[in-house]
Amino acid sequence: MNYMVGFISLNMYALIVCLLLITIFFSKKRQRQVEDQSYAHFLVFNALATFSGIILGILVTPALNTNQLVLQIANKVYLTCLLCWSCILNYYTMYISFLKKKKDNRKFLSLYKNSILIAILILLILPVEVVSTDSGAQAEGLCLLFFYTFLGVGFVADFISILTDFKNIRSKKYLPIYLLLVLGLFSVSIQLVFPSLNYLINPCTVLITLVMYFTIENPDIKIIEQLNAAKDQAEKANRAKSDFLSNMSHEIRTPLNAVVGFSEAILEENDIEQIKSDAKDIIMASNNLLEIVNGILDISKIEAEKMEIVETEYDLVENLNGLAKLMIPRIGDKPIELRVKYAPDIPHILYGDGGKVKQIVMNILTNAVKYTERGFITLEVGCVNSGTECKLVISVEDTGRGIQPEKIDSIFNKFERLEEDRNTTLEGTGLGLAITKRLVEMMGGKIVVQSKYGAGSKFTVYLKQEIRMVSQEVKRTVTYDTMVDISNRKVLVVDDNKINLKVATRMLTPYHLNIEECESGLECIEKIKEGKVYDLILMDDMMPKMTGTEAFHELEKIPDFHTPVVVLTANAIEGMKENYLKEGFKDYLAKPIDKLELERVLYTYLTYEEKKEEIFEPLPEELYDINKPLSE
Ligand code: ADP
Numbered sequence: 305m306n307y308m309v310g311f312i313s314l315n316m317y318a319l320i321v322c323l324l325l326i327t328i329f330f331s332k333k334r335q336r337q338v339e340d341q342s343y344a345h346f347l348v349f350n351a352l353a354t355f356s357g358i359i360l361g362i363l364v365t366p367a368l369n370t371n372q373l374v375l376q377i378a379n380k381v382y383l384t385c386l387l388c389w390s391c392i393l394n395y396y397t398m399y400i401s402f403l404k405k406k407k408d409n410r411k412f413l414s415l416y417k418n419s420i421l422i423a424i425l426i427l428l429i430l431p432v433e434v435v436s437t438d439s440g441a442q443a444e445g446l447c448l449l450f451f452y453t454f455l456g457v458g459f460v461a462d463f464i465s466i467l468t469d470f471k472n473i474r475s476k477k478y479l480p481i482y483l484l485l486v487l488g489l490f491s492v493s494i495q496l497v498f499p500s501l502n503y504l505i506n507p508c509t510v511l512i513t514l515v516m517y518f519t520i521e522n523p524d525i526k527i528i529e530q531l532n533a534a535k536d537q538a539e540k541a542n543r544a545k546s547d548f549l550s551n552m553s554h555e556i557r558t559p560l561n562a563v564v565g566f567s568e569a570i571l572e573e574n575d576i577e578q579i580k581s582d583a584k585d586i587i588m589a590s591n592n593l594l595e596i597v598n599g600i601l602d603i604s605k606i607e608a609e610k611m612e613i614v615e616t617e618y619d620l621v622e623n624l625n626g627l628a629k630l631m632i633p634r635i636g637d638k639p640i641e642l643r644v645k646y647a648p649d650i651p652h653i654l655y656g657d658g659g660k661v662k663q664i665v666m667n668i669l670t671n672a673v674k675y676t677e678r679g680f681i682t683l684e685v686g687c688v689n690s691g692t693e694c695k696l697v698i699s700v701e702d703t704g705r706g707i708q709p710e711k712i713d714s715i716f717n718k719f720e721r722l723e724e725d726r727n728t729t730l731e732g733t734g735l736g737l738a739i740t741k742r743l744v745e746m747m748g749g750k751i752v753v754q755s756k757y758g759a760g761s762k763f764t765v766y767l768k769q770e771i772r773m774v775s776q777e778v779k780r781t782v783t784y785d786t787m788v789d790i791s792n793r794k795v796l797v798v799d800d801n802k803i804n805l806k807v808a809t810r811m812l813t814p815y816h817l818n819i820e821e822c823e824s825g826l827e828c829i830e831k832i833k834e835g836k837v838y839d840l841i842l843m844d845d846m847m848p849k850m851t852g853t854e855a856f857h858e859l860e861k862i863p864d865f866h867t868p869v870v871v872l873t874a875n876a877i878e879g880m881k882e883n884y885l886k887e888g889f890k891d892y893l894a895k896p897i898d899k900l901e902l903e904r905v906l907y908t909y910l911t912y913e914e915k916k917e918e919i920f921e922p923l924p925e926e927l928y929d930i931n932k933p934l935s936e
Contacts, residue, residue, distance in 0.1 A: 311361065315358045318354050322347070325347060329343070332524070333346075333523060343396070346393065353385035394458045395413075402468045462484070464681055476520065490508075491751055502765070526599060563590060564591050566582040599735035603735055614657050614882050616817050617653050618655075618661075619653055620651075621646055629904055633899075640680060641679075641681075644683045645685070647685060651687070651694055651772070657747060660743050660746075661769075681701070681703075694769050696766070696768070697766055699762055707755040718738040748769065751765050790911060795840045796828065798847075800844065811902055812906075815906060820838070824850065825856075832865060833862060839909070841867070843856060856869050869890060870890055871887075
């Protein structure tokens, strides 16, 4: 009897601790995470179990002579509360050990909830009997057997869950579970020796709940942990920014140094051949600088998640033909054959970000040209069409120097250039492939590299685009013959800035064109109205009084005006090109004008007829299978 009073008092203390804990926990600002919610339920069931345990303890005192049915009901309420407490602990352990890592655990949760309900039902149905003994009272029957088996299985499940997260086995988040093992064994052993002394269970559960509060579920600790995580994140971002700046400073200074150095050398030099060679180096360094600036703009836009996918209708084959054309001068006099192959069923018009597809292929193709000395470069485009979806398989294969297997993964990192390229004259930033990979991923595609060191590389891009128009008549023309004669074609350059006019005219000079200049849109309109005819107009956009776009719209109103107008602009922000094309301009040239781009524009609009025409054989079947790995 004295034991009874002692144990009931112990349970009273446990209940007070439990209620205090509930008051503190619920009065604090909490998060809405699964762990917090489970802990809240956990606290409530702990209090209910302790409270019902005390009531049961009081009811079984022989002096009260309580009816057996009432005792059985009280016992079942008590066991149900304990069972729920144990189930919540099981779920909590499974959640922090492995369920949290899963994206969707709703199915598991509903299955778990249903099994708890079934367990409660079984518990309520199975018989139990409360027997008074000299040292108190004890419960017997199938119901109790089921209860202990269920708890035992729960314990085992907890430990198996922790084992699935073996590398964190020492984490303090599992401390309450380890304590549960020790205290559980302790109270079960006592119970085996003294079957009536089952009042130790509640103080143990309260102790576990208390330890849990001070180890993991304390809202204060959680907020501090969150603040620390945010601080770490901020420090990391800051470090990345500093690394980026120091990297940038190095990357930009290198070509600038070349520009300044060679320009100074030219001032001192009299030998015309040497001057020409220095000027070539200046151009190379400037192009490199431009590439860096564009690359930085692209990568910072991607990283700030500001790079947008601009979807329009586009002709893939036409775009890629333009790219192939651009490669010819880059190949120069290297003995390389450029092969371009299209599958016959590539839809004529696709819907997607054609500009980005072009940029992706451009980067890979430029690398192939850069890192190949002889042999061939093959741009091959295949597709798998189903309904309105077109899965593009674009590959660029070269017979260049290849990449060592251990370095393949690192080539997609920012500023990563292979050691052998750092000290050579091969220009590059190490940003091209990083941007390419991010662009491909942004568009939901993937890029695969195969390479044999010393033999060549193959970059394959898989992308999904929407089909807008399938046309049988579309001509798969591949024209990259810059030998077409464009001399004496009439070109008008419109720019308010004299220096820009001078640069444009100087750049056009080698093509023996008939060049005219004018300094405003109005002047240009007057010339056309006077009846002058040009084969091409290069129009600056940002001009005072009347912008190039306004002038262009005025020109469009003139009857019989059909001259292609290409906009020239320093406004080279992403998306501008699409805007200009929407305005009706034929094409777009960004300043500083890239010689190759200029050449592309000239040969596109000043050649009256495409020269070559090729229709290629279908690609091998395996290329159409987007999931099948390509053979080496
Ligand atoms: P870079 O501006 O240096 O070309 P990229 O990001 O485009 O930068 O490429 C990263 C590195 O990957 C290059 O410096 C080069 O070492 C290697 N690489 C890329 N493409 C090829 C290729 N086709 N053949 C051999 N090496 C390549």
